[in-house]
Amino acid sequence: MGIAIHIPGPLRTFTDGQTEVHLAASAGTVREALDQLGALYPGVRDRILTEQGALREHINIFVGNEDIRYTGGLLTLLPAGAVVTIVPAISGG
Amino acid sequence: MDERDSMIGKLLDHYRIQAQIGQGGMGVVYRAHDEVLDRDVAVKVLATGTGEALGHDHLLREAQAASSLTHPNICTIYQVGKSGEEFYIVMELVEGQPLPALVGSTGLPFEVLARYGAQIADALAHAHDKGTLHRDLKGANILVTREGRVKILDFGLATRMGSELLSEVTRSYATLNTALVGTLPYMAPELLRGEPASQLTDIWSLGVTLYHAASGRYPFGGKTGFEISSAILSQPPAPLPASVPPGLAGVILRCLAKEPAQRFQRASEARSALETLQGATLAGREQPQADHRGPRRIVMRGIEHHNVREGDVLLLVGTTKGAFLLRSTPERKRWDVAGPYFHGHGVNAMVYDGRESRHRLWLATNSVLWGTFLRSSDDFGKSWTNPAEADVKFPAETGAALKNIWQLSLGEPTEPDVLYCGVEPAALFESRDAGESWSLVRGLYDHPHRPRWVPGNGGLMLHTILPRLSPAGRMYVALSAGGVYSSDDGMKTWTARNRGVRVTFMPEKYPEFGQCVHKIALHPARPERLFLQNHWGIYRSDDAGENWRDIANGVPSDFGFPVVIHPHDPDCVFVLPVESDEFRCTPDGQLRVYRTRNAGATWEPLSRGLPQQRAYETVLRDAMTTDELNPTGIYFGTRNGALYASRDDGRSWTRVVEGLPAVVCVKTIVVGRPRAARAPRAARTAAKHTKRPRAKHR
Numbered sequence: 001m002g003i004a005i006h007i008p009g010p011l012r013t014f015t016d017g018q019t020e021v022h023l024a025a026s027a028g029t030v031r032e033a034l035d036q037l038g039a040l041y042p043g044v045r046d047r048i049l050t051e052q053g054a055l056r057e058h059i060n061i062f063v064g065n066e067d068i069r070y071t072g073g074l075l076t077l078l079p080a081g082a083v084v085t086i087v088p089a090i091s092g093g
Numbered sequence: 094m095d096e097r098d099s100m101i102g103k104l105l106d107h108y109r110i111q112a113q114i115g116q117g118g119m120g121v122v123y124r125a126h127d128e129v130l131d132r133d134v135a136v137k138v139l140a141t142g143t144g145e146a147l148g149h150d151h152l153l154r155e156a157q158a159a160s161s162l163t164h165p166n167i168c169t170i171y172q173v174g175k176s177g178e179e180f181y182i183v184m185e186l187v188e189g190q191p192l193p194a195l196v197g198s199t200g201l202p203f204e205v206l207a208r209y210g211a212q213i214a215d216a217l218a219h220a221h222d223k224g225t226l227h228r229d230l231k232g233a234n235i236l237v238t239r240e241g242r243v244k245i246l247d248f249g250l251a252t253r254m255g256s257e258l259l260s261e262v263t264r265s266y267a268t269l270n271t272a273l274v275g276t277l278p279y280m281a282p283e284l285l286r287g288e289p290a291s292q293l294t295d296i297w298s299l300g301v302t303l304y305h306a307a308s309g310r311y312p313f314g315g316k317t318g319f320e321i322s323s324a325i326l327s328q329p330p331a332p333l334p335a336s337v338p339p340g341l342a343g344v345i346l347r348c349l350a351k352e353p354a355q356r357f358q359r360a361s362e363a364r365s366a367l368e369t370l371q372g373a374t375l376a377g378r379e380q381p382q383a384d385h386r387g388p389r390r391i392v393m394r395g396i397e398h399h400n401v402r403e404g405d406v407l408l409l410v411g412t413t414k415g416a417f418l419l420r421s422t423p424e425r426k427r428w429d430v431a432g433p434y435f436h437g438h439g440v441n442a443m444v445y446d447g448r449e450s451r452h453r454l455w456l457a458t459n460s461v462l463w464g465t466f467l468r469s470s471d472d473f474g475k476s477w478t479n480p481a482e483a484d485v486k487f488p489a490e491t492g493a494a495l496k497n498i499w500q501l502s503l504g505e506p507t508e509p510d511v512l513y514c515g516v517e518p519a520a521l522f523e524s525r526d527a528g529e530s531w532s533l534v535r536g537l538y539d540h541p542h543r544p545r546w547v548p549g550n551g552g553l554m555l556h557t558i559l560p561r562l563s564p565a566g567r568m569y570v571a572l573s574a575g576g577v578y579s580s581d582d583g584m585k586t587w588t589a590r591n592r593g594v595r596v597t598f599m600p601e602k603y604p605e606f607g608q609c610v611h612k613i614a615l616h617p618a619r620p621e622r623l624f625l626q627n628h629w630g631i632y633r634s635d636d637a638g639e640n641w642r643d644i645a646n647g648v649p650s651d652f653g654f655p656v657v658i659h660p661h662d663p664d665c666v667f668v669l670p671v672e673s674d675e676f677r678c679t680p681d682g683q684l685r686v687y688r689t690r691n692a693g694a695t696w697e698p699l700s701r702g703l704p705q706q707r708a709y710e711t712v713l714r715d716a717m718t719t720d721e722l723n724p725t726g727i728y729f730g731t732r733n734g735a736l737y738a739s740r741d742d743g744r745s746w747t748r749v750v751e752g753l754p755a756v757v758c759v760k761t762i763v764v765g766r767p768r769a770a771r772a773p774r775a776a777r778t779a780a781k782h783t784k785r786p787r788a789k790h791r
Contacts, residue, residue: 010463013391014481042481047463050494051486058462088462 003078005037006085007044014043030061031074033084048086058089100138104128105176108136108183124186127171134171135187139180156182158225159248166216168236168246187244189236192302196232198309203338204371205241210303210344211367212243217299217360220248221292228290230298231279232305277318278311282326282351293353296360300348304330307337312349340370365394369475391468392476399431401452401473403765406720409454410730411440414754416456418474423763425726425740428749434474442715444501445762446527448509452764455528457498457514465495467514469528485514485522485531491538493518500715502558505566515555519546519572523584536585537570537578542606546575549609549628556714559615559623566620567637569613576608577625579638590638597629611654612714616663624666624693626656626714631668633693644693649680655717659742660725664692667727667743669712678709686729688743702746703737710735715758722763730756 003023007015015021023036031053038045048059053074055061061068062085068076078084100110100123108125115122120139127134153173160170172183192209195201201209213235220227227234227248236244281297284290304312312330315321330349333342344366350356357363369392399420401407408419408428415433434440438458446453454470467484468477487493497517504511510527521534537543546553557571569579569590576591589606596608609628616622625632625641631651632641645651650670659665668687672680679685684703687696710731717729727743730736734753737746 013479043479046481046483050464051483052489052492052494054494056462056464 003033003081004083005033006083008086008088010088011044011047011086014047015041028077029074030063030068030076030078030084033078034074060087060089061085062087105136105138105179105181106174108134108181110136125183127183133186135168135184137182137184139182158223159220162220162223162225162248164216164219166212166243166245167220167248168244170248184246185244187236187238187246189238189242189244191233192235192237192243192306193232195237196306196309200307200309200334200337203307203341206303206306207341207367207370208241209235209237209243209306210299211364211371213245213302214299214360214364214367216243216245217292217295218364221295221360226290226292227295227298229276229279230295230302231276232302235302277321278313278325280322280325281353283353285322285326291353292360293356293358296348296356296363297353299360299363300345300356303341303345303348304333307341307345308334338370344370362394365392365398365475368398368400369472371400371472390476391479393434393474396431396434396474397429398475399429399473401764405764406722406726407445407473407762407764408728408736408749409443409445409456409758409760409762410736410753410756411443411456411715411758412730412734412754412756413439416440416443416474417750417753418454419736419749423722425720425722425738428738430750431474433754434477435468439497439757441757442498442501442514443758443760444503444512445760446503446512447762447764448503448506449527451527453528455501455512457501459497465498467498467501467528467531484528485516487520488533491533493520496552497554499554499556500558502560505560505562505564507564511560513558513560515558515570515572517552517554519543519553519555519575521555521558521570521584534584536580537587540578540587542575542589545607546572547607549573557610557613559613562617562620569615569623569638571610571613571625573611573628574607574609576606576610577613577623577638578606590634591641592639593634593641593643594625594627594632595630595643612656614656614658614666616658616660619663622663622692624656624658626653626668628652628674631656631693644689646689646693646696648687648696649685649698652677653712654714655712655729657717657719657727659727660719660721661723662690665690665742666693667717668696669717669729671711677711679711682707682709684708684710684731686727686743686746699739699743699746701744702739702748713755713757715760716756718759718761720761720763726761728759728761730759732756 005021007019007021021037023033034045034048049055055074063076063078063082101112103110107129108127111124111126113121114124120137122135122137125134125136156170156173168187169185170182174181225248229247234246279298279301281294284294301312313321313324313328315324348356348363399418401420404423406421406423406425410417415436415438417430417432419428419430421428435458438460440456440458443456446455452471454474457465457467459465466480470477485495485498487495495516498514499517500515502513504513510525512524512528514522516522521537522531523534524531555570555572559569561568567579567581569577571577576589578587579590580587591606591608594608595602596604599607611626611628613623613625621637623634623638629652630643631645633644634641648670650672652673653668653670655669657667666689670687671677683705686699688699689696710733712729712731720726724740727739732755734755735751736749738749739746
């Protein structure tokens with residue numbers, strides 16, 4: 001069973017408009033899933049992660065209903081069938 | 094047609110029929126004279142029976158709707174009337190040739206076609222916005238005037254294709270209803286299936302029009318109506334000649350998608366795409382398009398783009414919520430505003446690269462969410478690169494991550510492929526391939542002072558880059574808070590240049606580095622002399638930055654951000670004082686520029702045309718600049734979103750625009766070769782000392 005990643009609107013320009021991307025292979029951690037996503041759709045990775053591989057300050061990632069900041073960050077393990085959601089923070093000015 | 098010829102000399106209402114100028118399926122077109130308004134017009138007299146067949150009421154309604162269209166590329170309908178049995182339409186008399194007559198057998202030149210196509214699409218967009226369809230767009234309905242202006246005829250007047258007319262499609266082409274002969278090759282597949290006309294059937298017809306104009310052939314050919322309609326319904330368009338550029342072919346084929354949802358959904362989208370091609374033409378087709386990382390492009394829709402011409406003056410205005418482009422002629426009296434580009438993104442740095450016959454705009458977008466990206470446009474903003482991968486990245490071993498790009502600068506004139514950017518956290522990046530790839534300037538990043546640089550209010554940033562003027566020259570950067578650094582060896586080693594610049598906020602008032610310098614400026618005619626606006630203090634160095642001395646001499650506050658040198662007078666300098674570190678607004682709510690004409694010995698306020706009451710403004714470090722013309726234009730934008738300009742060395746100012754988001758940077762472009770400016774003596778003398786085109790490194 002693969003993994004589903006929900007893509008927020010501003011990034012769909014890099015996913016051919018898809019709102020959800022399915023990764024067939026099992027990805028061990030959130031970071032690996034993002035690496036796979038970035039390999040499939042260049043453009044997504046650098047908008048979510050800094051060049052040092054850290055999650056951008058105002059981007060949140062949920063596995064199921066849990067914010068990964070509280071479950072091990074990018075090293076959070078993904079169970080089979082996990083649903084990953086990329087959520088831009090409610091912030092601005 | 095004999096009976097029609099008998100019309101000549103007749104009076105239809107108050108229109109005197111003079112000569113037949115055309116005829117088509119719907120009737121005959123005459124030149125006529127409006128005896129009331131004393132002007133020449135065109136009168137289309139409908140073929141006997143047309144009115145009855147369609148219903149006069151229907152025709153009248155359609156014509157009335159079409160007559161409400163006012164657009165430079167739509168032939169204006171003045172009146173619809175009936176005189177006796179003659180049903181007629183009075184319209185603007187257009188002197189021009191039908192588009193197909195210009196096309197020939199091989200198609201129009203690409204540039205010409207893009208220009209005509211954009212006009213046609215613009216007319217369609219206007220009509221669609223007003224709820225009017227053309228229904229019968231085809232080459233024969235498009236006239237081109239001697240001046241190259243497109244005029245579309247017969248908007249909304251086409252017959253609704255009833256089923257009885259469609260059945261004729263199956264007859265041999267020769268016996269088709271005359272109205273269909275010219276129309277069939279332009280008909281969308283869904284029309285052939287009996288579905289109603291729509292904006293998308295007009296867009297299909299636009300595609301056929303462009304296809305024909307590009308190649309001299311129709312996309313769907315055949316000897317009989319049956320063959321043509323079969324091809325429209327089920328065949329792909331015949332391949333376009335290889336001479337049609339891929340960008341144009343892409344636009345045409347998108348209009349010709351069988352599935353309506355795959356076409357441009359709005360005529361304005363087709364227009365934008367065609368305008369982009371036009372821009373690409375102006376910018377030169379020899380541009381290297383290749384980027385091995387294959388950045389996608391963003392086409393900016395919903396913006397009234399400028400059609401930029403040689404000699405135009407542009408202002409690049411970066412704000413906290415996007416970029417704006419202002420365009421004017423060399424007289425610079427009126428400015429058209431386009432934008433926001435990248436709305437919602439902070440645009441803190443912009444630059445124009447016109448070297449090597451490029452016409453390339455660069456800007457950096459900063460999103461709180463998605464990070465900072467460099468983007469370029471070769472068509473004056475209609476489309477931009479949207480790089481998949483960030484261009485400017487700190488190497489892994491630094492552990493640093495890019496927060497913002499605060500400056501973009503062109504390299505020295507002998508190296509036309511060199512660009513620099515100054516970033517936060519404070520560092521300098523360099524590109525040696527015209528912006529394709531960027532690398533960190535390690536000589537500065539590895540400077541032993543760097544760990545002790547501290548962020549100012551806006552973060553720890555490198556904000557000013559003065560590239561060397563010659564291969565043997567000195568390069569300067571300024572960063573807050575670290576101070577001024579210079580390099581004489583091609584950026585390998587850097588020396589702090591802050592002697593004499595006071596640090597008010599530290600126990601040691603004159604340290605080697607750590608100054609919060611806000612801006613430095615240098616005139617190419619006096620490369621040894623620099624001006625500096627500090628976090629408190631205005632300074633000048635006469636020895637290439639070795640020593641600085643205060644020249645504030647009576648300005649109401651020596652706190653401020655920008656410092657700008659007059660391009661034609663190296664002794665004339667402008668600053669914009671704000672009240673204090675805490676308040677950071679213009680003193681007493683009076684917006685005043687201060688000018689010295691003697692390199693800082695004395696300063697005078699300039700306020701004519703600037704608000705002098707409750708104008709609590711701030712002008713940020715990159716928000717003031719000049720152009721290269723003579724008389725020179727001086728410009729500044731404020732944090733409250735107003736933009737002011739002066740064409741008389743600052744004696745008087747006019748507000749160019751207000752209500753923008755907070756202005757962060759303002760730069761200028763004179764497109765193409767600037768008109769030979771009659772420079773004053775100082776600048777002419779200066780020109781002997783340096784061949785350098787006046788760089789804008791503010």
